[in-house]
Amino acid sequence: MAGQLVYVMGPSGSGKDSLLQSAASRKGSALRLMKRYITRSAESEGEDAFSLSPEAFDAMQARGAFAMSWRANGLAYGIPIELDELLEQGHTVLVNGSRAYCEAAVQRYPLALVVLVQVDPPLLLQRLLQRGRESREEIAQRLARNTALDAAFIETLRKQGARVVVVDNSGDLDTAVTQFLHTIEQATTLEQQ
Ligand SMILES: Nc1ncnc2c1ncn2[C@@H]1O[C@H](COP(=O)(O)OP(=O)(O)OP(=O)(O)O)[C@@H](O)[C@H]1O
Numbered sequence: 001m002a003g004q005l006v007y008v009m010g011p012s013g014s015g016k017d018s019l020l021q022s023a024a025s026r027k028g029s030a031l032r033l034m035k036r037y038i039t040r041s042a043e044s045e046g047e048d049a050f051s052l053s054p055e056a057f058d059a060m061q062a063r064g065a066f067a068m069s070w071r072a073n074g075l076a077y078g079i080p081i082e083l084d085e086l087l088e089q090g091h092t093v094l095v096n097g098s099r100a101y102c103e104a105a106v107q108r109y110p111l112a113l114v115v116l117v118q119v120d121p122p123l124l125l126q127r128l129l130q131r132g133r134e135s136r137e138e139i140a141q142r143l144a145r146n147t148a149l150d151a152a153f154i155e156t157l158r159k160q161g162a163r164v165v166v167v168d169n170s171g172d173l174d175t176a177v178t179q180f181l182h183t184i185e186q187a188t189t190l191e192q193q
């Protein structure tokens with residue numbers, strides 16, 4: 001595949017969606033952002049995703065409509081198979097991924113650039129509460145997930161040969177977007193050498 005997959009992951013509330021939306025909409029950006037299928041009601045605040053029922057999700061999965069899919073936080077997530085077409089065409093494509101699915105993603109796309117978005121832990125809770133998409137109990141469950149998905153797994157990924165970089169989003173979003181874009185530019189330049 002001639003294109004570059006950029007697989008972005010990180011704790012809930014770390015700013016993956018904000019970062020991806022801002023990066024893809026920066027003036028002159030040629031980046032493509034995959035719109036996800038999520039079994040979440042369309043009324044929920046948040047990213048621009050296709051919302052569907054669990055039954056419809058299963059049917060799509062069965063007919064091979066997803067390039068990648070996973071379940072987390074009581075929801076199912078799917079990345080449309082059109083991802084492969086965009087990569088074949090040579091595009092740089094951004095995907096909002098899951099840490100738990102990362103190893104499988106790298107197995108399927110060994111040249112993927114994996115970006116871990118991090119935020120100082122006290123800020124995470126604050127941002128999730130301010131966003132107000134989940135109940136307090138759901139937020140607590142999302143934070144508890146971080147203990148199991150401790151950043152130590154990054155080392156395991158690197159040992160397996162994956163390209164993993166960290167972007168800190170504890171400051172203002174614009175700074176993180178600039179760092180993110182710089183990282184992608186560097187990775188794609190290196191790839192072409
Ligand atoms: N740098 C930032 N400074 C202040 N607020 C931010 C920053 N980045 C993101 N936010 C806010 O933090 C909240 C969480 O961000 P966002 O929804 O992008 O995170 P996420 O990683 O996509 O979360 P999830 O995985 O749960 O969907 C949002 O309300 C967003 O506006």
Ligand SMILES: O=P(O)(O)OC[C@H]1O[C@H](OP(=O)(O)O)[C@H](O)[C@@H]1O
Nearest residue numbers: 010012072077096097098099100145
């Ligand atoms: O915890 P891990 O496995 O990294 O990610 C789980 C999933 O949860 C988040 O989605 P959202 O908060 O429902 O939009 C992520 O984007 C990911 O898809």
